[in-house]
Amino acid sequence: MINFTVGPVQSSDAVRAVGAEQVPYFRTAEFSKLMLENERLVKKFAHTTEDSRVVFMTCSGSGGMETAIMNCLTKQDKALVINGGSFGERFVELLTLHEIPFSEIKLEHGKALKPEHLDPYEGKGYTAFLLQKHETSTGVHFDIKLVSDFCKRNNCFLIVDTISTFLADPFDMADLDAGVMITGSQKALACPPGIAVIALAPSALKRIENNKCRCQYLDLKLALKNQERGQTPWTPAVGVLRQINVRLKEIDTAGGDKYEIERTAHLAQYFRDKLKEHNLPFEIISESLSNAVTPLHPKTQSAFEIFLKIKDEYGMWICPNGGDMKDTVFRVGHIGYLSEADYDKLIEAFLDLRKKGFI
């Protein structure tokens, strides 16, 4: 099977080789060293300030989103959140559950964020801003510079979900003055799922220090305290953390985040060019594309039927959408261990489906 979804994605041979090893005991100096190296490399690739911190939580990316909210926001905040798809909707659900006062900027699926969307909220006392830098469900890459500038002007604490865009599109946490960056092990980090990675600027560390987290398992005070010595309060997904280590060093050796972003951008462009070249009956639905994924509306067949066909008859996974986008949108990912040759096979499958009159 070739995997073009947006996670779990394909891992490199070196990462898979670690998966075959016995998982070592981890309350050791050896594992602590590895964890501190993981922290150092994530800080480097996220371009954090020197006094920022990184923790690794054994949970999904959504668990990471909730962790950020539970630890960094309080009922005294007044938050602004971009809701442009399933993951924006999840932020809304979480803010509601945790009783954080908020306003929601609801964007039509596929639409970009524009200055006029933010204008009404200028100078209105908002204290926090949450968004997906890349709304994975619709493939819209929001203008983070626009949001960052708003936050700087309005003194807003910025929480950025970069789950599917970290290492796929440029991100400079220090320059954007973001408080929190969240990503997951199974996106462009291209490791098995199980770990959420959370980078925390000093502004976040201060909020965490002054807050009481109502969930021990997701308590960042405990995670930060343990990570000082490269440890975790609870048994983490040790295997995945070792794979993350191999992967981060692989990227570092190849040229860092810049290299990985360029590689991903190249694959995305290669696929998009082929789509156009063959005039396939798919419409790109996003006004602002990330390198991570191409979201497509098939004009002649149900998106979910195409997903099933490609899986069952061609041995490849494209990424289906859920909910009300199930029949109208599928996505083709560009993160993970993929090559031009893989896309050639996918394009061939699409051409074959057209020849057969399926699309």
Added chain:
Amino acid sequence: MINFTVGPVQSSDAVRAVGAEQVPYFRTAEFSKLMLENERLVKKFAHTTEDSRVVFMTCSGSGGMETAIMNCLTKQDKALVINGGSFGERFVELLTLHEIPFSEIKLEHGKALKPEHLDPYEGKGYTAFLLQKHETSTGVHFDIKLVSDFCKRNNCFLIVDTISTFLADPFDMADLDAGVMITGSQKALACPPGIAVIALAPSALKRIENNKCRCQYLDLKLALKNQERGQTPWTPAVGVLRQINVRLKEIDTAGGDKYEIERTAHLAQYFRDKLKEHNLPFEIISESLSNAVTPLHPKTQSAFEIFLKIKDEYGMWICPNGGDMKDTVFRVGHIGYLSEADYDKLIEAFLDLRKKGFI
């Protein structure tokens, strides 16, 4: 390295082979089928009632403990908890954090639970009971029959942490009328860490239905709803779940939980006999042993120094203790992919340390 800790433990070749594979996309009928098979086999080995359910949460065992408390208990409960070591202490912390009224039966490290410990709480209106069936930190295997009988007489909802004892010692959830059983992927399930397995009796399902969980990520209503079709609300540790599937089927083919428990009991007895045979300067500190681990107090050297020596000079991990037991207790585990020959090597190392005057 040979791993005698109590988790992560050593995995079988078949489980490791899955670790080397690419992690597949999981929103598929194929993965759903695997998850439903996992549920069926855990129910079988835990001897649940037919109408019980099992969910798989991407978190540590401690995350599973907190999940049980957040979803099944409320401020209207009056809980009784056994605190006989680090994990009993964790239950106490969690009940405190979540403001569940409780009384604590504090047992000296190493001491068994006896009827007289429970007598004062008889007929006092307790509604819930929490305990470690096996307090992993001290290696004390509590008398679960005693607790179960108390719960039946007093109409108490029983939450059992079987994290390190599931598949190592007998457990019959239906017979004990337990409401919740919690275990983890990295104990006798002998897979990498990352998944907490939670079995829920109908009494638990009813409590969950009537409760509002204050954490979306750990919300069992969502987990149960998704598991109806073999799915999870958030991206789970797909790789570990596939390894659990291979492992559960391995156990099933070999003869089920009975076989695995006997195998573990045999290894534990083999090691304990050898200790005695060679008159090693270690004292077993538990009044009531589990098959999962042998907790030892070294009479002639710091436990932590022995751990380091065995790791650095003999290439084996025994299990160190933390906190105030750091220098006085180490543990030797019997769960995971271990053989008599492995124990022969450990005994040889101990004999060598004695010859050198280190112990």
